[in-house]
Amino acid sequence: MSTQDYTDIQNATDTQPADAAEQAQSEAAEVNIETLQAQLATLAAAYESTKEQGLRAQAEAQNARRRAEQDIEKAHKFGLEKIVNDLLPVVDNLERALSSIDASNEAFSAIAEGIQLTHKTFVDALARHQVVVVNPHGEPFDPNLHQAVSAVPSPDVEPNTVINCFQKGYTLHGRLVRPAMVVVSKAP
Numbered sequence: 001m002s003t004q005d006y007t008d009i010q011n012a013t014d015t016q017p018a019d020a021a022e023q024a025q026s027e028a029a030e031v032n033i034e035t036l037q038a039q040l041a042t043l044a045a046a047y048e049s050t051k052e053q054g055l056r057a058q059a060e061a062q063n064a065r066r067r068a069e070q071d072i073e074k075a076h077k078f079g080l081e082k083i084v085n086d087l088l089p090v091v092d093n094l095e096r097a098l099s100s101i102d103a104s105n106e107a108f109s110a111i112a113e114g115i116q117l118t119h120k121t122f123v124d125a126l127a128r129h130q131v132v133v134v135n136p137h138g139e140p141f142d143p144n145l146h147q148a149v150s151a152v153p154s155p156d157v158e159p160n161t162v163i164n165c166f167q168k169g170y171t172l173h174g175r176l177v178r179p180a181m182v183v184v185s186k187a188p
Contacts, residue, residue: 077130077173084131084177088170091126094119095168126170134169134180136162145169147179154185161185 094115101112134145141148141160149166157163162182169180
């Protein structure tokens, strides 16, 4: 065996382990890359899930805040509803007093004027707080605002028209507080 052969054999054996080492290193790098890619995919999915949960929590917090603001607004708007219900009979009684006084009698004119002024002041005070009178005389019957006490045949008026109002109704900020008690026409 010559030195040349020996060198060739040695070079061949030297390159074999180097090639094997490179191949092993290359395989390890591929496995490592695959592992890293799998971890990256897992982390990306976790990130997206966490991001979605965060957005949902933020939206839920905004909805809760909006609902609380609406509840506060409704409480401010309709907090007067109970006291309005308690004061409406006073307005009704003032109206009854006005209708029962004989306006032609001079002795009662001062009393009638005083009751009229009191009634007007009371109604104006209610109007300042968005309490609106529902007096539907001559209007079509609306079950959302009126309560029909009776139906009377009337050839002069279209059916389902209010022909008499026993008691006025009232709304507070557009919400019905008390329906108007009415007599409705019906076909003869």
